[in-house]
Amino acid sequence: MFIRNAWYVAAWADEVGETPLPRRICNEPVVLFRDVAGNAAGLLDMCCHRGAPLHLGQVTERGLACGYHGLTFDRSGRCVHIPGQDRIPERARVRAFPVVEQDALLWIWMGDPAKADPATIVSYPWHNDTARWPHKHTMYSIKSAAMLMVDNLMDLTHLGYVHTSTIGGNPLIHVEAKMDTVRTAFGLKFSRWMLNSVPPPTYMRAVGFQGRIDRVQMFEFIAPGAILQFSGADEAGAYGDGKIEDSKLRFRLFHGLTPETDTTCFYFWSTANGFRPNEAAATESLFNEIAAAFNEDRTVVEAQQARLTELGEAALVDIATDAARLHMRRTVDRLIAEEATGLAAQ
Numbered sequence: 001m002f003i004r005n006a007w008y009v010a011a012w013a014d015e016v017g018e019t020p021l022p023r024r025i026c027n028e029p030v031v032l033f034r035d036v037a038g039n040a041a042g043l044l045d046m047c048c049h050r051g052a053p054l055h056l057g058q059v060t061e062r063g064l065a066c067g068y069h070g071l072t073f074d075r076s077g078r079c080v081h082i083p084g085q086d087r088i089p090e091r092a093r094v095r096a097f098p099v100v101e102q103d104a105l106l107w108i109w110m111g112d113p114a115k116a117d118p119a120t121i122v123s124y125p126w127h128n129d130t131a132r133w134p135h136k137h138t139m140y141s142i143k144s145a146a147m148l149m150v151d152n153l154m155d156l157t158h159l160g161y162v163h164t165s166t167i168g169g170n171p172l173i174h175v176e177a178k179m180d181t182v183r184t185a186f187g188l189k190f191s192r193w194m195l196n197s198v199p200p201p202t203y204m205r206a207v208g209f210q211g212r213i214d215r216v217q218m219f220e221f222i223a224p225g226a227i228l229q230f231s232g233a234d235e236a237g238a239y240g241d242g243k244i245e246d247s248k249l250r251f252r253l254f255h256g257l258t259p260e261t262d263t264t265c266f267y268f269w270s271t272a273n274g275f276r277p278n279e280a281a282a283t284e285s286l287f288n289e290i291a292a293a294f295n296e297d298r299t300v301v302e303a304q305q306a307r308l309t310e311l312g313e314a315a316l317v318d319i320a321t322d323a324a325r326l327h328m329r330r331t332v333d334r335l336i337a338e339e340a341t342g343l344a345a346q
Contacts, residue, residue, distance in 0.1 A: 002026040002259050003224040003335050004111035007121045009256035009268045010099065011106045012137055016040055020064060022055035024260050026110045030097060031055040033064050041075035042108050044095040048079070054094070103127040104137065105256070105268070111339075122226040126252050126272050133252060134277050136287040137270035142298055144305035146225055146257040146265035147332065152297055153227050153255060154325035156192060156217065162300055166202045166293040173197040181324060187221035187331050190324050196236045202289040203233050206282070207249045207275060212236040216244050221328050223335055225257035250274040251286055263305055269294065 008025060011032055015021060020033040022045055029045035031054045043064065045053050052068035059065070062081050063074040072081035077096035079088050098109040098116035104127040109116035126133040142149060152158065159167060160174045177192040193216050199209035216239065218230040232247035244250070256268035271290045276282035318326060 001336050001340075002110070003332065003339060005109070005115050005339055006111065006224045006335075007100070007107040007109055007116075008225060008258045009105050009266070010042060010108035010258070012139060012268065013040070013101050013104050013106055015139070016106060018059060020055040020057065020059065022053065023266070025108060025266075026259050027261055028110065029053070030108065031064070032099070032106065032108075033059055035059065035063060035075055036061050039075060040099050040101050040106050042097040042099040042106075043073060043077050044097075046094065047071055048092055048094050104270075122222050122228070124228065124254055127254070127270065132277055133272040133274050134280070134283045135252075135270045135272035136283055137254075137268070138291070140267040140269070140294065140298060141260070142265050142267050143263070143302045144265065145263050146259040147329070148301050148305055148308075149257045149265060149267055149297075150221070150225060150227065150328060151325050152301055153219070153229075154221065154328050155321055157321045158300075162296050163200070163293050166289055166296065167200050175321065179324075181327075183327060184220075184222075186223045186335070188324060188327050189218070189220045191216060191218045193239070195239065199233065202293070203249055205289065206286060207233075209233070209235075209249075214239040216247075218244075221324075221331075223328075223331050225259075227255035227257075229253040229255065248275065253290065263309060267294075267298075 004026060010023060010025060011021060016032045016034055020031050023030050023032060030042050031045040032040065032042050034040050043054060045055055047054055047066040047068060049069055049071050052066055054064055054066055057065045057067035060072060062072045065072040070083040071079055073094055074080050075096065077094045079092035082088055098113050100107045100118045100121060102121055103124040107121050127135055157174045173194045177194045179190060179192055181188060181190040195214045196212050197215055199213045203209055213233050214236055215233045220228045230252050232244045233249040234247045251274055252272040254270045258266045260266055271287045273283040273286050
């Protein structure tokens with residue numbers, strides 16, 4: 001089951017241009033497009049005439065024209081043109097999804113449109129601060145449930161095992177990291193402090209660390225699938241006063257996990273360079289390093305999904321380092337239950 005009364009990332013804003021973009025979200029076919037004024041929209045990807053996918057059509061001055069018989073729909077899903085006839089039946093419309101463009105992302109609401117409040121969209125202003133936080137972004141299609149990818153980000157003790165050539169480091173330093181966790185209404189925030197640790201390869205390549213370092217990772221999970229991350233590192237002893245703003249290495253990551261189906265998802269992510277913002281090469285290098293790490297995650301999580309599909313989850317055991325992940329899961333389960341209760345009452 002999915003939370004439907006929530007904002008999901010549908011696409012990066014620059015993914016949607018003149019050509020309609022098909023995308024399946026929460027098991028529903030959606031077509032994203034921009035009208036001639038550049039405004040983004042999302043419709044059910046099926047023409048109300050003969051059921052042809054609308055993404056096979058094209059954008060015209062009036063809206064999105066079906067590629068089968070030319071019926072044209074505006075951003076609200078209302079049919080505004082039928083070739084060969086003047087009268088347009090009231091029922092000639094397709095479902096429209098609320099879509100908002102914000103912080104270089106297109107957000108979509110898959111539930112009750114009356115409840116779609118743009119003020120509740122996750123704010124990520126660093127995508128707009130190109131001077132201090134230049135970023136690069138992409139999307140991966142992942143053959144696993146969105147929640148498995150969120151699990152992966154909630155328990156970072158895997159870093160020392162999966163990411164030995166990139167962002168990992170000593171496995172023990174991750175298991176023994178000092179954790180500070182704060183629960184929120186829609187998720188949690190947690191920080192991990194790894195003091196006097198050996199720098200991982202990515203960190204050494206980024207800023208040339210030679211000796212031991214202090215590391216910090218700060219995460220916020222906001223249901224159903226947004227995770228905001230700050231990572232910092234400096235010479236050992238630098239974090240004695242707790243200040244991290246001037247870390248020798250500092251970068252931000254945006255993670256947006258959007259369900260495609262029950263066992264596949266879209267992973268929207270970005271890296272923002274805060275340590276050498278005036279150097280395009282540093283931004284590119286950081287992105288490539290993180291991409292290598294995330295592809296390592298993808299290999300593991302897709303294999304995990306395949307095995308869980310085959311054998312199920314009944315035999316799985318939780319351990320101490322699952323604490324943040326378990327709170328995340330409970331939050332999502334609670335929101336699903338609350339939504340189901342509301343629908344039942346209606």
